[in-house]
Amino acid sequence: xxxxxxxxVLSAAMILALAGCGSTDTASTASxxxxxxxxxxxxxxxxxxxxxxxxxxxxxxxxxxxxTGDASDMKIAMITDYGDITDESFNQITxxxxxxxxEENGCDFTYYxxxxxxxxxxxxxxxKAVADGYNVLVMPGYAFAGAIVETxxxxxxxxxxxxxxxxxxxxxxxxxxxxTRDNVFSAIYQEELPGYMAGYAAVKLGxxxxxxxxxxxxxxxxxxxxxxxxxxxxxxxxxxLTDVEVKYAYANQxxxxxxxxxxxxxxxxNGTEVVFACGGGVYTSAGEAAQKVDxxxxxxxxxxxxxxxxxxxxxxxxxxxxxxxxATVNTxxxxxxxxxxxxxxxxxxxxxxxxxxxxxxxxxxxxxxxTQWSDSFTDDDYKALVAKxxxxxxxxxxxxxxxxxxxxxxxxxxxxxxx
Numbered sequence: 001x002x003x004x005x006x007x008x009v010l011s012a013a014m015i016l017a018l019a020g021c022g023s024t025d026t027a028s029t030a031s032x033x034x035x036x037x038x039x040x041x042x043x044x045x046x047x048x049x050x051x052x053x054x055x056x057x058x059x060x061x062x063x064x065x066x067x068t069g070d071a072s073d074m075k076i077a078m079i080t081d082y083g084d085i086t087d088e089s090f091n092q093i094t095x096x097x098x099x100x101x102x103e104e105n106g107c108d109f110t111y112y113x114x115x116x117x118x119x120x121x122x123x124x125x126x127x128k129a130v131a132d133g134y135n136v137l138v139m140p141g142y143a144f145a146g147a148i149v150e151t152x153x154x155x156x157x158x159x160x161x162x163x164x165x166x167x168x169x170x171x172x173x174x175x176x177x178x179x180t181r182d183n184v185f186s187a188i189y190q191e192e193l194p195g196y197m198a199g200y201a202a203v204k205l206g207x208x209x210x211x212x213x214x215x216x217x218x219x220x221x222x223x224x225x226x227x228x229x230x231x232x233x234x235x236x237x238x239x240x241l242t243d244v245e246v247k248y249a250y251a252n253q254x255x256x257x258x259x260x261x262x263x264x265x266x267x268x269x270n271g272t273e274v275v276f277a278c279g280g281g282v283y284t285s286a287g288e289a290a291q292k293v294d295x296x297x298x299x300x301x302x303x304x305x306x307x308x309x310x311x312x313x314x315x316x317x318x319x320x321x322x323x324x325x326x327a328t329v330n331t332x333x334x335x336x337x338x339x340x341x342x343x344x345x346x347x348x349x350x351x352x353x354x355x356x357x358x359x360x361x362x363x364x365x366x367x368x369x370x371t372q373w374s375d376s377f378t379d380d381d382y383k384a385l386v387a388k389x390x391x392x393x394x395x396x397x398x399x400x401x402x403x404x405x406x407x408x409x410x411x412x413x414x415x416x417x418x419x
Contacts, residue, residue: 071105071337077134078109079125081141082117083254088307089280089300090140090325094163097326098138101333110134119146119173126151130158136336137161138329142218145169152181159341161332162186163325164220167348185344187328190352191220192398193389194321194364195227195276196234198298200385201319201366202274203235203244204377207296210246211272213264213286215254215279217417222400224278224300224321230396233407241409247272248405249415256285263418264289274298274318287312301325303367319371324351324363356390359383 078098085095095111102109112129114121122139126147129137139148140163148160149170165186170179202210212228214221229246236244247267251260260282264275268289274296277283283304286297291312299308299320308317328351335344351363359365366382373379388394404414 071102071107074102074105074107074136074333074336075134076102076107076109076136076138076333077129077132078111078138078140079122079129079144080111080113081122081139081143082114083280084113085111087280088304089302090163093302093325094138094140094329097329098333101330105333105337108134117143119150122147123150126155130155135159136333138163138333140164140325142166142169142220146173148184149173149179152184156181156183158183159336160184161329163328164188164323165348166219168219170348180346180348182345184346185332185341186348187332188348188350189220189323190350190364190396190398191223191321191323192227192230192396193352194323194366195224195278196231196389196394196396197364197366197382197385198276198319198321199228199231199233199246200235201231201371201377201382202276202298203232203239203241204381205318205372205374206376207273207318208241208244209271209273210244211264211267211275211286212246212248213260213275213277213279213282214248214250215282216252217250219400221250221279223398224276226398226400226402226405227396228276228278228321229405229407229410229412233410234394237409244410245413246405246407246410247413247415250417251279251282251285252417252419254280254282256282256288259419260285261288265292268293268295276300276321278321283308284311287316290316303370305367305370315372317370317372319366322365322367327363353386353390356387357383359386362386 076098078095080091083089083091085091099109112125114125122144126137135157136159138161142165144162145165148162148165152160160183162184166188167178171177199210210232212225214225225248229248232244232246249263264285267275272295275286275290276298277286278300283297283299287308289295290297296318297308297316298318299305301323302325303320303322305317305320309315332344335341353362353364355361359368365386368379405412
């Protein structure tokens with residue numbers, strides 16, 4: 001899908017998003033205060049008086065930012081989901097990008113961490129942010145669907161930038177078909193594409209015993225996994241290989257623990273060479289098990305080489321299947337600053353490839369600087385693969401209704417949920 005408006009600023013935005021920056025001290029203080037106040041804010045939000053108070057605060061703050069193109073009128077608040085800003089994934093990259101953008105554009109920024117993992121907790125932080133005068137809310141992850149549905153009509157002058165919240169998520173929470181609001185924009189991603197690239201690269205790089213460890217079987221993770229299998233299958237077919245296999249399972253949670261590590265120990269010790277660890281902190285279990293046998297890991301969402309290699313040994317990370325999370329944040333904040341919100345309001349954009357020759361413009365891909373290229377699969381080979389995917393010569397199935405992935409040239413050992 002070609003997103004011409006997004007494409008105009010994406011190159012610089014992607015560089016900023018992947019670099020990350022900023023100290024967390026000030027924001028952490030704000031988060032702590034927000035967390036302490038969350039119970040009180042939630043209770044107040046149930047009363048008519050508090051509703052009127054927060055709505056008035058929303059309208060006052062937002063009127064100052066009305067299409068002037070002046071970033072100083074924007075007050076940006078990022079709210080974490082069930083993780084925190086050190087998760088090396090959605091929360092961290094969204095926090096770092098939002099904070100850096102705000103600093104560069106001279107506008108207020110803070111973040112809030114909900115007290116617990118529930119819609120009520122997230123609603124409490126939205127209420128708190130609006131009461132504090134913040135008029136742009138950035139929220140990463142599908143878990144925000146319920147909170148957005150519950151509060152968007154309450155705060156029509158506050159702009160909601162949602163990352164990876166799908167139409168299905170909104171409809172499920174609202175009970176409506178095609179739920180949208182003019183103050184809400186959400187970006188979702190074609191995860192099957194970077195998943196395909198990672199699986200294709202792994203086999204081309206010489207790995208024959210692959211694994212896929214998903215967090216939970218939610219649509220985004222499923223698309224990553226099914227794309228991964230399709231890419232490995234295509235590469236095996238091109239090479240004439242019949243002995244490539246993929247062990248496939250879900251942790252049924254977005255973090256590693258001793259049980260998940262034990263399962264990964266079994267995989268690696270029985271010959272698995274590389275595991276695509278796909279879902280929040282679940283990579284820790286893959287990394288711990290891989291470290292014992294000099295195994296390899298593939299990261300997800302952002303370039304995880306520095307994190308995984310830093311924890312478990314240099315050279316462990318083969319590549320990462322990435323989304324342009326930070327690039328999306330930069331693009332939307334710039335659009336709000338420049339009075340271009342009308343181009344995005346009420347939309348859910350499915351972002352993927354926007355160029356067949358300039359990798360920096362794409363919202364999905366592999367990290368060229370940190371992928372372990374070899375003579376069997378070079379950076380130029382990767383670019384040729386992307387060009388074929390962009391042109392439609394290669395298509396990737398994104399049907400998540402299938403019970404398990406299928407393949408023609410490789411063997412898939414589907415193990416379901418580990419826990």
